Amino acid sequence: MASSPVRFGVLGTGRITRRLVADLQSTPGVEVSAIASRTAERARWAADSHGIPAAVSGYDALLARDDVDAVYIALPPSLHHQWTLAACRAGKHVLCEKPVALTAAEVVEMIAAADRANVRFLDATAWLHHERTAQFRQWLSTATPPPDVATAAAKQDELFLDEQPPADPAIPFRVGPLRHVSAAVSFPNPFQSGDHRLAADLGGGVLLDLGWYAAGMIRFAHGGLPEQVYATAVMRDGIDVRVSATMRFPDAATATLSCGFDTTTRKWCEIAGQDASIVCDDFTRPWADKPARSWVHEASGKVHTFVPPSETQTDSTGAGQSQPGTRCHQEREMIARLADWIRIDTAAESVTPWQEFHDQAVQTQMLLDALAASIDAATPIDLAERV
Structure with a gap:
């Protein structure tokens, strides 16, 4: 029986979003259900441009949606820490653009928040997955x-x-x-x-x-x-x-x-x-x-x-x-790896496969x-x- 697709919501509509949204949409077992911007007009423009069903005004509103399992954070680096913590509190898995944050202390806190919430965290450093x-x-x-x-x-x-x-x-x-x-x-x-x-x-x-x-x-x-x-x-x-x-x-x-x-x-x-x-x-x-x-x-x-x-x-x-x-396609390999992690029963795993990537990021x-x-x-x- 095929597993349900991992549904991504996208935080941010900037230049860097365009390429990875296409990779998300073309990765088997993954779909993009919503995209959010600070304004409704910008969100609607991005959703229409990429064929995304839902345009959302405000990042908190996207994190509250039931049709979002994971988020891709495509915001400026200064906002990565804040919105990763918010996503973890909302129970959403996180794919975060690089650089992960402004300091190593922030990165450690982001990963710890994901661990506490039992959600997966991965930085979008695609070459590591080639x-x-x-x-x-x-x-x-x-x-x-x-x-x-x-x-x-x-x-x-x-x-x-x-x-x-x-x-x-x-x-x-x-x-x-x-x-x-x-x-x-x-x-x-x-x-x-x-x-x-x-x-x-x-x-x-x-x-x-x-x-x-x-x-x-x-x-x-x-x-x-x-x-x-x-x-x-x-x-x-x-x-x-x-x-x-x-x-x-x-x-x-x-x-x-x-x-x-x-x-x-x-x-x-x-x-x-x-x-x-x-x-x-x-x-x-x-x-x-x-x-x-x-x-x-x-x-x-x-x-x-x-x-x-x-x-x-x-x-x-x-x-x-x-x-x-x-x-x-290194971006699709990266996305597929995160999707696989999301489906893992951590109780059955003695070693978490994401640890080496967390160590690399920190x-x-x-x-x-x-x-x-x-x-x-x-x-x-x-x-x-x-x-």
């Missing part, structure tokens, strides 16, 4: 990845076409002990007037916005927080528009972060181990006209190209070929807090003193 990211996890957690994970879509690199392909399609490689992570996220496009990212009191600035991705990748790769950070910022009209930072971790590993509102589009990372590096040029969202590729560079100079299994098929010669229309915000403190103090910040 199958390519699952490959990264596997490569970072094993010395030699299993063949079905490591090379389901591995291709012979163009630099080595004169070499004979191995009889075994598996490519044994080892990242080795982690040494350094670099993450850079930026774009040069100006914002429309009134965009919350231009207002410090609404959670604006590049560190909270694009820095969420870069800091998140660094935390993801290292699996924890650095001992010390040092950050500098270029300020303009009261907000940070470009941030650079260095970090040192307890095991002598390091990291660098770069993000900017005035720099060419970048969304890349390198995870460098002793024996090999994982390189990706679009980790936040795959380029629309390219497969979700990544590369492993071995210390010997050999390079391996990878594409996730869903984006390839094996032809009669055994070579991986891109197959249009099968690529992973520690990403803790890292951003420390970077902001370093910018303000113009000095390195020791995280041990802040935890």
